[in-house]
Amino acid sequence: MIGRARRRLLLGNLVVLIALTAVIAAAIATVAVQLFEQDARTRLSADASRAASDLQGTGDTDFAAEHAITASGTFYIVWGTDGRSTFDPAMVAGLPALMADAARARTGSAVAVDRVQTPAGPALIDTRVVTAPGRRQEVLQTGVSLATVEAAERRVVLAAAVTAGVAALLSVGAAILLTRRAIGPIAAALDRERQLIAAASHELRTPLAHASAALQVVRRHPDHTIAAEDQVLTTVTEELARMARLTEGLLQRARGALPPQRTEVVDVDVVTRQVVDAASPRARETDHPLTLRAGGAGVVRADPDQLQQALLAVLDNALTHTAPAVAVAVETHQEKGAAVVEIADGGAGIPVSDRERAFEPFVRLTPGRSSRGAGLGLSVAQTLIGALGGTVELRDNNPGLRVRIRLPHAPPDNATPAR
Structure with missing residues (x-):
């Protein structure tokens, strides 16, 4: 009887683990595919809007010179009022689907974004009518190749399938351990899974949290006009734009390439003020007094998004791990050829003996500080600031914690910030 019960328990644990692994792998693959498709549509809309503006303002000659096929696979077609293409560097205007979309647009019908199979592979096509001053209406088609997106999707699906297969094999051993040692091993596996998901989503969590907090501010004042909430709406717009850039970076990494770095000279005070403005709605929502002294x-010479993300990670860490009504102060100054940003709170602080470990991913210490969050904020900040040639140091704030970020100044010949 004991042997039969053991076999039944082993089989039950094995079935549950295999099913759970398959569901998780399928869910991750599904979400990744949706993100890739949405990113392609967002990029298509932005490219089409820019191209339409150029076509309206510069004329066909300059448009042709500036809108050849891009390295990312974006291409453009311009149709005249006679139904013939006047600009087609990709030589795809003869495709029936493109001709039909252009004809519908000329009749005034709305044309949704279409998925078309081209000789180079599948592509998303945006079709719209453009009217330039002093000229007749033209039809502009903007296409974004889905070849790299589909390749990334295949890699994600393949990785999920391989992971599920390997996990299924490992589940045999895990099921035996579960049978012998109760639920210890499965708890560790779930914890590793939680860490993996937290690491993948941390970059997007902060802008989403700040945008959500800003919208809550708007909802509390339904009688306000749009103009009255201009600052809040600006914050939401900037956070969503930053999230789009972060998503593009994730897509680049999914393609196997490092995302491009926008290295330029930036004013640390300006970036810090933008970070504080972005975090202010959330600080009000959590009742944290937030101040800035520039x-x-x-x-400094840096990627503005990377610097902003690092500062947001530290500021979000302070707002997350301190109790409501605890003040958070942000200060900037310069010393010995370097820009310094300090973010201080009046919370419980971190003991000196634990400060080194505080930079390790998923480590959450310090009694008295909230247990919310994934334990990634300081780790992310240290990685990003280190990539910019700077340092992150933890100090006492008496009481609380003071995070000191130091970045070398830009050389004198590069001292004019980019606008």
């Missing part, structure tokens, strides 16, 4: 930190 002391002229100077300029």
Whole structure:
């Protein structure tokens, strides 16, 4: 009887583990595919809007010179009022689907974004009518190749399938351990899974949290006009734009390439103020007094998004791990050829003996600080600041924690911030 019960328990654990692994792998693959498709549509809409504006303002000659096929696979077709293509560097205007979309647009019918099979592979096509001053209406078609997106999707699906297969094999051993040692091993596996998901989503969590907090501010004042909430709406717009850029970076990494870095000279005070403005709605929502004292930190050479993300990670860490009504202060100044940003809170702080471990991913310490969050904020900030040639240091704030970020100034010949 004991042997039969053991076999039944082993089989039950094995079935549950295999099914759970398959569902998780399928869910991750599904979400990734949806993100890739949405990213392609977002990029198509932006490219089409820019191209339409150029076509309206520069004329066909300059448009042709500036809108050849891009390295990313975006291409353009312009149709005249006679139904003939006047610009087609990709030589795809003869495809029946493209001709039909252009004809519908000329009749005034709305044309949705279409998925078309081209000789180079599948592509998303945006079709719209463009009217330039002093000229007749033209039809502009903008296409974004889905070849790299589909390749990324295949890699994600393949990775999910391989992971599910390997996990299924490992589940045999895990099921035996579960039978012998109760639920210890499965708890560890679930914890590793939680860490993996937290690491994948951390970059997008902060802008989503700030945008959500800003919208909550708007909802509390339904009688306000749009103009009255302009600052809040600006924050939401900037956070969503930053999230789009982060998503593009994730897509680049999914393609096996590092995302491009926008290295330029930036004013640390300006970026810090933008970070504080973005976090202010959430600070009000959580009842944290948030202040900024800009002391002229100077300029550094950095990727603005990367610097903003690092500062947001530290500020979000302070708002997350301190109790409501605890003040958070942000200060900037310069010293010895470097820009310094300090983010301080009046919470429980971190003991000196634990400060090294505080930079390790998923480590959450310090009694008295909230247990919310994934334990990634300081780790992310240290990685990003380190990539910019700077340092992150933890100090006492008496009481609380002071995070000191130091970045070398830009050389004198590069001292004019980009606008």
